[in-house]
Amino acid sequence: MGERTCTSWSLLVSIGGETNSKAIAGLVDVDRFAASAVALVDKFNFDGVDMDDETRGKYDPAHVIAYMTSLSNALHPRGKLLTIDAFYYDAVPDKCAAVTGRCFPKQVEPLVDWVHVMAYNVDLDVAKAQAVYASAINDTFAAWTAVLPPPKMVVAVCTEASNSLYRGCAFGPGPSLAVVTLWTQWSRASGGGMALWAGSKDQFLNYTYTTLLTG
Secondary structure, eight states: OEEEOSSOEEEEEEEEOGGGHHHHHTOOOHHHHHHHHHHHHHHHTOSEEEEEOOOOSSOOHHHHHHHHHHHHHHHGGGTOEEEEEEETTTTOTTTIIIIISOOOOGGGGGGOSEEEEEOOOOOSSHHHHHHHHHTTTTTHHHHHHHHSOGGGEEEEEEOOOSSGGGOOOOSSOOOOHHHHHHHHHHHHHHSSOEEEETHHHHGGGTTHHHHHHHO
């Protein structure tokens, strides 16, 4: 996962993902886990770690705080970055537990450099998903910036295409390019930037999303 600053790129290794959610939920020795993450960062000269914990149902905030604290203690003194991914509704009080079975632990905020809010995979129904995306700035993004300092709130979008091989979106439609444009403008003024899942797929779309997000 690459993150661009004004003058350079930072390359982070992403740990987790939906297929590894059980392994993350089952972590016992968080210090050993952090040490292994540091070893991976050092081996490949990464700039830090992005934790992609997509655990649902058995999500334990205390567990998340524990392993993120250990990672922060291991990485930040070395000048490395630490970020975390979050589901769209994780900061919305009346929806986080009901919709995704988890709510963002506020204690994680001081441990990370920023949070990737996955603003996609919200509904299989096209009309419902579009309505969610249309109101995002006024409701869900506002909820996130109430929990995080705005510079730490990064909006992540997914590549959308008719060819399934080029789609980063997995559960229903992603935001349209018009919506992504509005979000990019909002994030530059009021947030912490944009992220894309997945850049490797955007190469088949003439880097449409990458150009939009970084242009």
